[in-house]
Amino acid sequence: MRVYLEEIGPSSTISSADKDLRVSTMKETRIYSDSGILLVDSDGLRRLSITDGPVRSLSIGGKSATVDTSTYEWSDIEYQIPIPCMEVEIARTKYSLTQKSPTKFIVESVEGKCTECYFETDQDTALLANDITTLMSRLKFC
Secondary structure, X not given: OEEEEOOOOOOOOEXXXXXXXXXXXXXXXXXXXXXXXXXXXXXXXXXXXXXXXXXXXXXXXXXXXXXXXXXXXXXXXXXXXXXXXXXXEEEEEXXXXXXXXXXXXXXXXXXXXXXXXXXXXXXXXXXXHHHHHHHHHHXXXX
């Protein structure tokens, strides 16, 4: 599930992060075409399957949030690249309280520009507010 805070968007920039946060960045290559989105990994190509879920609004720490319960799954290996297509390299930076924390703040960027930022979690929304509030307090935005 993804949680989007209204006040944090692609124009937001993280100026610093608390030294106790876990931070990891990985690059992935995606191929966008009329027939879908593919991920290029070391094994080959995987197709993204998105199953729409309900979207609802809620307040987290006094801030407006949108919760998207859609699921994102990568398929087994595929062997053909659809034509025409567009290849995009995306840097995904994850911020979390601990290595096994169920809630992570994700920043996706292309060519150094943020394209999407959201919280990713599988936990119940009742427990979610505390993790998001704690993560927000440890990230400094400018």
